[in-house]
Amino acid sequence: MKVLVAPDKFKGSLSAREVAQRLTEGLTSTGINTLRLPLADGGDGSVDAAIAAGFTPYPVTVAGAMGTPQYATIAVRDGTALIEVANTCGLNTLPNRRSYPLDATSLGVGQAIAQAMRLGPSRLVLALGGSASTDGGTGLLSALGFVFYDAEGQQLRACGRTLHRIHRIDDSRAVNLTGVEIIVAGDVTNPLTGPNGTAKVYGPQKGADESAVAFLDTGLNNLVRALSHCGYPEACLLANSAGSGSAGGIGFAALLLGARITSGAKYFLDLLHFDDHLSDADLVVTGEGCIDEQTGHGKLLSVLARRAHPVPVIAVAGLNKLPRNLWLTSGFERVYAIDDYTEQDTAIDPQLTGRLLIHIGQVIGHSVITSTRRREQSYLKP
Template sequence: MHILVAPDKFKGSLTAADVAARIAQGARNADATTTVLPLADGGDGSVETAIAAGFTREGVTVAAALGNEHETAIAVGADTVVVEVANTCGMSTLPPGVLAPLDSSTVGLGHAVRSAMHHRPRRLVLALGGSASTDAGIGMLSALGYTFCDANGDELIPSAAVLSEIDRIDVNPMAELHDIEIVVAGDVFNPLTGPRGAARVYGPQKGADPNIVARLDESLAQFVNILVRNGFSDAARIARLPGSGAAGGVGFAAMLLGGTTVSGADFFLDLLEFDKHASHADVVITGEGSIDRQTEHGKLLSVLTRRSAPTPVVAIAGRNLLDHKHWTRAGFRRIYALDEWTDVDTASDPLLTGDLLEQIAEHAVRRLR
């Protein structure tokens, strides 16, 4: 029996590569052969997924969410470079226990893009999950040749806090950005502002209380008006587009640069040649930290099950909230959950998580024979 092992990360516990390795070992313990494909959908881990697909890892120095320099990586392919918010200036780059909804910025993403441009790629992929900021992407834009000034003409240091102070925008974009395809890969299709916008839907996850959420949403709307006044006539239309609210408005900034949005799940499955591997497998074993009703609606695992057919799919999750009667409709032959195998909370115990993944995978494969 040949198993395609293609899981997402268990957030806060194991990377997708770690999850895949432990599941694959369990499958081999049951005398199966395996192909291992760690997955991502545009969130954290996207660069590592591209590297697993054959891209080259390149170390880069960038600004974290609060501006301190740190080392991270981009993924460089023959004509495509993948950069991500999460490993440059995302939530994971904040100090432990700190949230900074006003002071964090996306400058680090811009630094990564500048490094990517040294390779003169045909295509730049921006993976936008895991962001810490709601700065409408002005941090990224500032690193790419945009200058934001207040009414006195003083240059502003980019962050969400200064959005409402912007009065003038000077543009001297990198020449390398001309004639390049910019792809925004993710699973967020919210507009920039309003009830379903970046601040109101995702601001609380980044530490914004109701007053800050209201301030951010108003500042984002004001920024759009300032852009229009400064000659960006298409800004108001772009702000209404699905995906412009991704990563606190980085989606909006990328669209100002000419970028287009795609399903992160489909993009990375294509990158990994998932369909080819699934067609050669007897079973696909996938997984992620939590499976619930949202899993059925365009999330990575729902895209995976659709594209795996007719190859059966077995899932292993940290927890499973999807009722048994929905398994088939969601495309799963069976779902296993770690919390059904232990009374211990595995979310903060990577070692136990890995051990259980291996045990469950071995059990699942033996049952499938």
């Protein structure tokens, strides 16, 4: 019996690598043979998962969400450079974890791209989860040589606060990305502007009140108009495209640069060679912080379960909101939840989370061994 342990992170508590380690520790203590593959879906933790899967870490120094220096890492392998918003200029880089919905910038992820280009990659993969800004990707573009001016010719800082003032855009010194494939791996389908746009849907999560949301949406519309008049006639079409509103509009900026947007879950399963790891597995144990009815609608765990079929899949969650009658339809033989083993809030206690994951790994291991013995005994009956 070989078990593939392939979880996502438990957000705010443990990384995917740490979750995989704890579950593996519990499983191996019962005599189960395991193989680990920490996963990601394009959100925060994507770089860590790639490094755990064999990518080479490449340290960079960039601007955090408010411009302060931020030490970050990109992951590189076989001509692919994986860059993450969360560890460059995401929410975790905000000073004192305060929200700055109008002033946060995506400059850092653009700086990471510029530094990655020194390695001569043929492919850039952008993981956009965990963003702090709603700047339409102007920060990213400015790091790559775009310059934004107001009607008086004054150069503007790239952030949400200045979007409404953009009048002219100069890309004459922009970094040449010709021949580089750019992939946005994520599952956000919102457009850039409007009632389903990035400011309206995600702005409040970044601290924007109703007036700030309206201000940002107006600014994003102005950005699209300015681009349309400055050599990017396709800007309006791209702004209405599914996924252009991802990461406060970084998706839109990436599309302007020629990117394609693809399912984060599917892409990362391929990038991390999930099928190769699955080939000799008898069982998959996966997991994430919360499992609910949305899990079955294109989220990483359900995509994994469909990919793994007919190999059975057991899911482990910090919190399980998925009714038992939906386990099989979501692709899971069984769901274990940490909150079934404690009344404490494990989301803020990584050590307790780790101990309970070890215990759940042991429970799964004993269950697998018992089931295997029962099947063997049934075969021996005359």
